[in-house]
Amino acid sequence: MQKIKNKKLRFLILFPLDILLTLLGILYYKFFKKNHNIFYQSMVRLFCITGGKSNKYINLLTSNKDKLNIEQNNIHNDKIENIVKKIHDNGYFVYDDFLSSDECDDILSFCINSELNIRPNDLKNWSDKIEKTYFNQDNVKAVMYEMPKNKVLFKKNLSDIIFNSEILLICEKYFNGKPIFDHSSLSISTSYSDKPDKKAAQLFHFDLDRPKWLKFLIYVSDVDNHNGPHAFVEGTHKDKGINSYILANGYDRTPDEIVSKYYKDKIKNFIKKKGTLIIEDTRGLHKGTVLKSGFRCLLNIQFNSSNYGTKIEKQEIKAEYVDNKIYSQNKYTYQNLIIK
Ligand SMILES: [Fe+2]
Structure with missing residues (x-):
């Protein structure tokens, strides 16, 4: 308790300096198209002390308010508006059958037939050289197996998703401006450990x-x-949505007991079949529940309203899998891609 009070006091003392650093960080970002960890740490402290309100102003100053250049074809405005309204209200939207069962099986076999990076568990030193291995359900060696970042978009039906017009329009509406593709990851989680793994x-x-x-x-x-x-705490994506006691602890993990104490009825566990898409504003509290048995294969794609924040690490995509029409008319949105 005392430790948390001290952290909060530190955030308060640094508040004027963090405002100044964030303004400098925004200028640095605008002129040099780069981020620096000093400015990023200020953004995090401001988020914790303002209950998230500071992000709104940083977003206003760093995002692009223009519209995307895509054809809506048969996508109805009402559908996009309904999805975005639900994300605004609850923090998430569950889109059933986004991918077919066959598409999911194809992605899973791509995963199983590829060498994956393994994340051992919290007990092992994560700074050690990454190990690579194949996933074998009968001989599990780690809590998480991850597709190397630059291989994810070397699969056609995965790269297709980042050019999906519906996804782009949802982002445009939610951000009220042009989205930027951030990254895409593909992983398999296992029941290797029965304790929640931080990383x-x-x-x-x-x-x-x-x-x-x-x-x-x-x-x-x-x-x-x-x-x-996957679990999400409904409503915590809003300003002041995360309890100030949790935020006073800074940018850290929060034990289940504390989350249950404040949000007993708000914790949503998504028990869904393959192909389900969960669209989520993950500034709200969330986690992947510890597995009791089996494995879970998850595809994760992120779009941002701006590149401000942590260091940008671009992701490779196979040239023949780029949707040339959407790409050529929306290069701003795909500035974090390296076409190979
Ligand atoms: Fe997360």
Whole structure:
């Protein structure tokens, strides 16, 4: 308790300096198109002390208010508006059958037939050289297996999703401006450990790499109570949505007991079949539940309203999988891609 009070006091003392640093950071970003960790740390402290309100102003000053250049074809405005309204109200929207069962099986076999990076568990030193191995359900060696970042978009039906008009329009509406593709990851979580793993995001936390963003989480395998349903605390994506006691602890993981104490009826566990897309504003509290058995394959795609925040790490995509029409008319949106 005393430790948390001290942290809050530190945030308060640094508040004027953090405003100044953030203004400098925004100028640095605008002139040099770069980020620096000093400015990012200020953004995090301001978020914690203002209950998230500071992000609104940083977003206003760093985002692009123009419209995308895409054809809506048969996508109805009402549908996009309804989805975005639900994300505004609750922090998430569940889109059933976004991918077909066959598409999911194809992505899963791509995952199983590729060498993956393994995340051992909290007990091992994560700064050690990343190990690579194949996923074998009968001989599990880690809490999480991840597709190397630059291989994810070397699969056609995965790269297609980042050019999906519906996803782009949802982002445009939610950000009230042009979205920017941030990254895409593909992973398999396992029941290797029965304790929540911090780095595999199995404890409640909020994301905070940018001022505003949306995550598109797609279940590639069926998810029930046993194989790690994604969990989200409804409403915590709003300003002052996260309890000030939790925020006073800074940008850290929060134990289940504390989240249950403040948000007993608001915790949503997404038990859904493969192909389900969960669109989520992950500035709200969320986690992947610890697996009791089996495995969970998840595709994670993020779009931001701006590149301000942490260092940008671009992602490679195979040239033949780029949707040339959408790409050529929306280069701003795909500035974080390297075409190979
Ligand atoms: Fe997260």
